Amino acid sequence: MQQEIELAISPDHIYNEDFIIQQGVKKLKISRDTVKGIYIRKRSIDARSRQVLYRIRVVFYINEEPQIETFSSALKPVADAKPVIIIGAGPAGLFAAYRCIERGLKPILLERGKAVRDRRRDLAKINREGLVNPESNYCYGEGGAGTYSDGKLYTRSNKRGDVHKVLSIFVENGADEDILIDARPHIGTNKLPHIIEGMRNRILEMGGEVHFDTKVIDIVEQFGQVKAVKTADGKTFDAEHVIVATGHSARDIYELFRNKDWLLEAKPFALGVRIEHPQEIIDQAQYHCSSRHENLPPAYYSLVEQVNDRGVFSFCMCPGGIIAPCATDFDEIVVNGWSPSKRNNPHANSGTVIQINLEDVPDAATNPFALLDFQRQIERQAFQLGGGNLVAPAQRMVDFVENRVSRNLPENSYKPGTKSVDLKEVLPDFVHRALRGALPIFGKKMKGYYTNEAILVGVESRTSSPVRIPRDKDTLQHPQINGLYPCAEGAGYAGGIVSAAIDGINCVDAIKI
Structure with missing residues (x-):
């Protein structure tokens, strides 16, 4: 039998499993011998009174062995599958790519900036010399703005999608399991690059593509249907589904839409x-x-x-x-x-x-x-x-x-x-x-x-985008262009790593295959 209860634990004992079990046994009025293990499901700090406490939700396994919760993404080879172009390798783009692979679609990620570790040299120049590389900075590059500006995962987006799945994918790629239970989960800028690299490598292993230093300069459409995107290095990538996940600072994408007379607001x-x-x-x-x-x-x-x-x-x-x-x-x-x-x-x-x-x-x-x-x-x-x-x-x-x-x-x-x-x-x-x-x-x-x-x-000033790219609330496509999916912060539909990741997943789920 399993029973879940809430306990208030002082900081002195928060990492003392025996003490936590003792408190739970008292509350449940059971024998200590019947407890075969515990699992902390949620943990938060309550500082409302003079005595600061941790409040934890704990699952007690009574007369049964603990069941370890595990998560594994259902990824499948997609090298020869139908392509989906994803513009931007921030959280929305990376999680959209993951979801493409789960659905049997081939993600082609196009990122104007550099790979996550290569960004560091440009960030060092920004901090030491005040020199900004317009294509590689705190906002542009693999992992997006959140990679080198914290990795906070707190969100109120539970109604938008599966927050636990997003956090579990981070854990699957090297994040600490504490993010699954803390009320205000946080990875940290020093750890995120390794996790982002892990996600990229999984995408590549399954047959997806990731292209860095690849700036999109045009989205090609015919008769209201997306056909391809063109990049600054002269390449053309063909696809009938394009997810625009460029973040809140890619102002040139808004200019592209304006030049094509596509709706913006x-x-x-x-x-x-x-x-x-x-x-x-x-x-x-x-x-x-x-x-x-x-x-x-x-x-x-x-x-x-x-x-x-x-x-x-x-x-x-x-x-x-x-x-x-x-x-x-x-x-x-x-x-x-x-x-x-x-x-x-x-x-x-x-x-x-x-x-x-x-x-x-x-x-x-x-x-x-x-x-x-x-x-x-x-x-x-x-x-x-x-x-x-x-x-x-x-x-x-x-x-x-x-x-x-x-x-x-x-x-x-x-x-x-x-x-x-x-x-x-x-x-x-x-x-x-x-x-x-x-x-x-x-x-x-x-x-x-x-x-x-x-x-x-x-x-x-970059709390969110000052421009929204409209989309249909049911199909998530741009009202004028079939197969074009405005996504996450840059389109005005998310505000943080987790909500952006969820929106990337939702855009892929809107694709009809």
């Missing part, structure tokens, strides 16, 4: 700054202690407040993390954040943003590029104020709220460097005012948050 996105604190401030606030217990991970937070009828919210919080330069061109500043698997850096950072709606930008209701142009203008202004070489404009938190240029800036994790400026010169007035109103309120919600030890670094 402006889409709201969020804009703000990345805020960084010393991690110990966040730990003390969230865990109600002077120092964090060794069995507790660096603390995270999630904050939201309404100011001037605007929602201000934290986004992509990175405990023990680093602020990264995520521009895709040489004349713009874009920041994001990431953490290694151990989250052991001395700082914690989070995007803190406000949604930009269509009514905030002139002509956005009729011009699909209005919000994208608005986004680009702010990124370029940030670059100019930083003075070049990806130096980012920044301000201490209290100074920002009190409209005072910081005399100096605290030590921070943004490697290209920061410059003290008045962020009012970067941010739109309504964004600036909403942030100024929200930060002191956040400080009342979380002790220690509102401090001049925190730095605001601009700009956090």
